[in-house]
Amino acid sequence: MGVKRSLRFPAIILATLTALAGCASTATRLPEISAPDLLAESLLQESRALEVQSAHRHRLSRIGRRILLANAELCPKTRRDIGVIIHSDDSYAKEMRIAARRELGVLDRPSIFHVIPNSPADIAGLKQGDVILIDEKAVDATDKALQDALSSERAALSIDRDGQRRTITVEPQTLCHSRLRLRSSAAINAIADGRHITVTTGMMEFAQSDDELAMVIGHELAHNTMGHIRKVIGNLILSGFATRYTRPFESESDYVGLYYMVRAGFDPDGVETFWRRLADVDPRSVNRAKTHPTFPDRYLRIAAARGEIRAKQAAGEPLVPNFKADAEGE
Ligand SMILES: [Zn+2]
Known part of the structure; x- marks a missing residue:
């Protein structure tokens, strides 16, 4: 998934270097701060950061575990x-x-x-x-x-x-065998490596509803269960080291992942809006189709997959993805 928020490290480094090169005294007189205040503030910021990280880990494990449990019978390991x-x-x-x-x-x-x-x-x-x-x-x-x-x-x-x-x-x-991991990163991303499902803090914040997060986890779980990693690739919903050959696998993971989330009791209505919201923050990626399908393609296919799932629910049919007649079992 990989929208990198601009962190502007280079600009900061440049500014620091410029300041050092100038070796200069600054022109203004700064207000004083005290050492005890500085210590108290650093303790506070560390405490807040750990609190936020803990909340993300609790939420990731609560939602992820539901999906791993509900789909155990479909998972090869x-x-x-x-x-x-x-x-x-x-x-x-x-x-x-x-x-x-x-x-x-x-x-x-x-x-x-x-x-x-x-x-x-x-x-x-x-x-x-x-x-x-x-x-x-x-x-x-x-x-x-x-x-x-x-x-x-x-x-x-x-x-x-x-x-x-x-x-x-x-x-x-x-x-299901996959293990959940949180990664501290502002990038909106999630990664499957065959054994883990890694979700960034940026994604935890971006995936507003639990249903959206369930869709993301379902997608990554599908990469692991469908053997996509073995079938050439790396990872990622959106970006990274993948090649154009990964595109069909991304669509397949969207499709299978939606079944996974619904089987775990999450609500698929409107989850495709995720792609519109991602377009809002990453407009340049909307129609980029190098490693992943375009956002509009994913939006429409997820809505279509939901239609298929709803029809099966209405008919009382088992909620399992449709496989090609000649597909080999994984
Ligand atoms: Zn993916």
Whole structure:
């Protein structure tokens, strides 16, 4: 997806260099600021930034998990999941680690950062700050030991909560294999790499409704499940390293992704408006068709796909995409 908001780094660097080259004293007398005020303001800005980032991660996981769960039977690869985000120092940029410890209670070992509402973890009573232990070792979400522990219908997990040991029984669910990731970037973008669905903070802000975000996640999930990455390509809804050969895959992901979002209970009515709004902020890309279909093409095809889905719903037919007669299963 890739509308880069103009950040004008070069201009800033240029201005800095000019100032240095001038090596000059400035002409005006600036108002004084105090060191305590400066410290307080920097703590405040770090705290706000982490709060915004946390809200994005909660929303991304809440919406994404619904889609990964509802489409598990259509996904060629699946994994077991209980609905927690686990974090540690490594989850944060180096510059933000001290703030993350201060504001979010990040530990030096993996601990639960967020329990997704109504997930198995929520139902079982897991809480933020809990540490899941397997063989006395704190596990991360992607650790194989955790996947193995979740393979049965009911899993007894050993938990460290504020230094107290307890055992909690959860009933894991099967999800599509893709994992969700948030990337701090003002670019309006989402990326599939075969294993992950990465959504930028710029996209989180641009996708106003949860239905729009569900469409974006559905699109990226389709890239992963339809084997598009293997079938030559890179990624991206809109931009990037892709070639003109990616265009049919983009249309296919729009089509299959819309089924994914509807199957997860999201409302497809009007989601194509996303493309008009993107045109508002990125008019030069409207009719650019190098790596992706044009915005008008995508707008119309999404509306048409919705018509097809609505007809199937009305007829009580299963909500699965139409495959070509000779299509190989992926
Ligand atoms: Zn795409």
